[in-house]
Amino acid sequence: MKSPLPMQNLCGPEKQKIGKDVLVKLLRWHFGHSEFRGKQLEAIEAVLSGRDCFCLMPTGGGKSMCYQIPALAKTGIVLVVSPLIALMENQVMALKKQGIAAEYLYSTQSAPVKNKIHEDLERGKPSIRLLYVTPELFATSGFMSKLKKIHSRGLLNLIAIDEAHCISSWGHDFRPSYRKLSSLRNQLPGTPVLALTATAVPKVQKDVIESLSLHNPLVLTSSFNRPNIYYEVRYKDLMDDPYADVRNLLKSCGDVCAIVYCLERTACDDLASHLSKNGVACAAYHAGLNSKLRSSVLDEWVSAKIQVVVATVAFGMGIDRKDVRIVCHFNIPKSMESFYQESGRAGRDQLPSKSFLYYGVDDRRRMEFILRTAGNKKSNSSSSQDVTSKKSLVDFGQMVEYCEESGCRRKKILESFGEQVSGTLCAKTCDSCKHPNLVAKYLEELKTACAFRHRSTSSRIYISSSTVLTEDGQLSEFWNRDDEASGSEEDISDADDIVDVAKSIRSSSLSQSRLNDKFELLQRAEESYYRNKVPEKQVNKIDKNVISESLRESGKQRLTNAVKQNQQRFNDLHIDHEASVVMLENECYKKYGKSGKSFYLSQLASNVRWISTANSEELLSKLKSSTPACNATSNKSDCYSTSEPALDGLSIETNDEKRPHGLEPETPVGVLQSVSDDTKLPPIPSFSDFINSRKPNDSQASKSRKQSPNGSKRNLEKRMKYK
Numbered sequence: 001m002k003s004p005l006p007m008q009n010l011c012g013p014e015k016q017k018i019g020k021d022v023l024v025k026l027l028r029w030h031f032g033h034s035e036f037r038g039k040q041l042e043a044i045e046a047v048l049s050g051r052d053c054f055c056l057m058p059t060g061g062g063k064s065m066c067y068q069i070p071a072l073a074k075t076g077i078v079l080v081v082s083p084l085i086a087l088m089e090n091q092v093m094a095l096k097k098q099g100i101a102a103e104y105l106y107s108t109q110s111a112p113v114k115n116k117i118h119e120d121l122e123r124g125k126p127s128i129r130l131l132y133v134t135p136e137l138f139a140t141s142g143f144m145s146k147l148k149k150i151h152s153r154g155l156l157n158l159i160a161i162d163e164a165h166c167i168s169s170w171g172h173d174f175r176p177s178y179r180k181l182s183s184l185r186n187q188l189p190g191t192p193v194l195a196l197t198a199t200a201v202p203k204v205q206k207d208v209i210e211s212l213s214l215h216n217p218l219v220l221t222s223s224f225n226r227p228n229i230y231y232e233v234r235y236k237d238l239m240d241d242p243y244a245d246v247r248n249l250l251k252s253c254g255d256v257c258a259i260v261y262c263l264e265r266t267a268c269d270d271l272a273s274h275l276s277k278n279g280v281a282c283a284a285y286h287a288g289l290n291s292k293l294r295s296s297v298l299d300e301w302v303s304a305k306i307q308v309v310v311a312t313v314a315f316g317m318g319i320d321r322k323d324v325r326i327v328c329h330f331n332i333p334k335s336m337e338s339f340y341q342e343s344g345r346a347g348r349d350q351l352p353s354k355s356f357l358y359y360g361v362d363d364r365r366r367m368e369f370i371l372r373t374a375g376n377k378k379s380n381s382s383s384s385q386d387v388t389s390k391k392s393l394v395d396f397g398q399m400v401e402y403c404e405e406s407g408c409r410r411k412k413i414l415e416s417f418g419e420q421v422s423g424t425l426c427a428k429t430c431d432s433c434k435h436p437n438l439v440a441k442y443l444e445e446l447k448t449a450c451a452f453r454h455r456s457t458s459s460r461i462y463i464s465s466s467t468v469l470t471e472d473g474q475l476s477e478f479w480n481r482d483d484e485a486s487g488s489e490e491d492i493s494d495a496d497d498i499v500d501v502a503k504s505i506r507s508s509s510l511s512q513s514r515l516n517d518k519f520e521l522l523q524r525a526e527e528s529y530y531r532n533k534v535p536e537k538q539v540n541k542i543d544k545n546v547i548s549e550s551l552r553e554s555g556k557q558r559l560t561n562a563v564k565q566n567q568q569r570f571n572d573l574h575i576d577h578e579a580s581v582v583m584l585e586n587e588c589y590k591k592y593g594k595s596g597k598s599f600y601l602s603q604l605a606s607n608v609r610w611i612s613t614a615n616s617e618e619l620l621s622k623l624k625s626s627t628p629a630c631n632a633t634s635n636k637s638d639c640y641s642t643s644e645p646a647l648d649g650l651s652i653e654t655n656d657e658k659r660p661h662g663l664e665p666e667t668p669v670g671v672l673q674s675v676s677d678d679t680k681l682p683p684i685p686s687f688s689d690f691i692n693s694r695k696p697n698d699s700q701a702s703k704s705r706k707q708s709p710n711g712s713k714r715n716l717e718k719r720m721k722y723k
Ligand SMILES: Nc1ncnc2c1ncn2[C@@H]1O[C@H](COP(=O)(O)OP(=O)(O)OP(=O)(O)O)[C@@H](O)[C@H]1O
Pocket: 033, 034, 035, 036, 037, 040, 057, 058, 059, 060, 061, 062, 063, 064, 065, 197, 198, 318, 320, 322, 348
């Protein structure tokens, strides 16, 4: 471990101004960088002199240094508020490696770890120089009173708010918990506050300064230009196989570090599995994976054991690998801000890197649908619905222009943040400046292709994926039949703000008639599948449809979420959550594993619906756990009679450890046992059955429709009408 630079020899008494040479020495000694970058030095000098500072620097610009150097320049503590535990963990680990005493605290951390940190902070001269905390912890009275003590002892040197744009609801990453930071100025007077962000929108900047009550702050802004990133758009509608294009692109760049962003979790799994099968070693990362798997992917990627990650935006803020050479968006992002942040993860080492955006007209429509619906969900009054929805659609419009219009891409990015850009700035570092004729040709072809598609495929079933309310207010999920992608709230909003998302879903205003239309479409698709069975020719297509282990994992996660939403009922009925999830997922897989992903996902959605709609008896009779029956056999897999190899990924043997103790031995029919027993349990309805059961007056008619030729005819007429 490197010994700390002996400060007393460098800067003398505490109050004395710390000179530039001292700060540069600290930078070199501790971090090995020769000089400060951009506005780092100005920010550091401001906060060391006790002044508030708002620091706007591009992604990868080196914002962390602006609070890390002050922490080393004075005895005492720098408090850093950071939005993500993973982000704190990474930074603290890196600092410790450099021999700098840093720790992090969050509310659900184990008591011994917390106590050790608190003990250090209570010492006359704490050894900790940087303390990272979550905004949630900051807002607790217990932590605040401890902090006030440190403050009253004159040891709190600086409060740094990293990713400060999270405080603004105008920003793309709003975290309600950041709002609670607005009281810190009153609670801890006299301590300078440093707000750091890479978010460029002026409205957000103003909001951050006001919300944190920064007093006469030094406002430091830098250009958002990332000269080392080459920008290019690729047009999916002009490609035979966009997957192959991504694959070839990655292969042609060699074994470089890359992030491929997809809108939806299932798309991540799908693309990752395609790439892996075709010689590009990679891993999927999204919020649907369990946290263990996610952190292992992250660890492997950070330590360069994996070079390529296919991820949703859950792979986001604070991801710090300097040598990302390619960021590829397989679907259009929701705004220029998001695009800038995500593509900005490339080339943090300032070396040449590339951003590729795969643009497709279907993706555009889907995003428009999602934003419109999300806008409606997020607001209660109809006027604010309009405003939210319009704002996000306007933001998204900039992204569409980026893709659909000719002209310098770099200029479009920078101008969207209000920067004036000279014509020569780009210097052929985007496709439009480098190959203007080619891009113009693509855009022309795109227009033609879209016009043609509009005429010839207006009958195509286009169902955008989203989570919406059924008529009785329960959660229901739709699956996109076109690309088998599932809607995922997390993918388009705050990944860790489940409560907010749930609230927003509850206030969804999707009309009943549109819902019914969608039900009809899904139901018909399922019926038609069984009528036509899969022809031989489509064998290849079905291969693509294979249900991967990671898809099954994410299926289990969906069911787990549904169980969590009904946790109270499960607890009241003493139903084992985990075993139920395993059993239901296994049932989906057994039933639809061979029919392909589409129906597997559909059946999972049915299960999710069933979990929230089934009454107590139904839940009990299907899921009541008999843990003791299974415990009686030492090996959990003995409880399964199935010999399916795909069960490997379900880690059944771990369920015993996790199962709550105290279940009575006479508990009836076991979840796991139920799969192997002949005991007849109520089936989970298929999509059609579910819909029909919800239409009591119509169910008979629906059945006869399925059977009689007249029924089919009526069905066809109805379909024509819909189209
Ligand atoms: N003065 C410097 N000279 C060279 N490299 C630097 C300097 N300051 C910071 N860096 C390096 O730049 C990289 C990015 O730094 P940092 O993570 O602080 O950026 P950031 O502005 O916080 O980015 P983001 O917005 O993505 O969080 C780090 O790897 C860091 O070591």
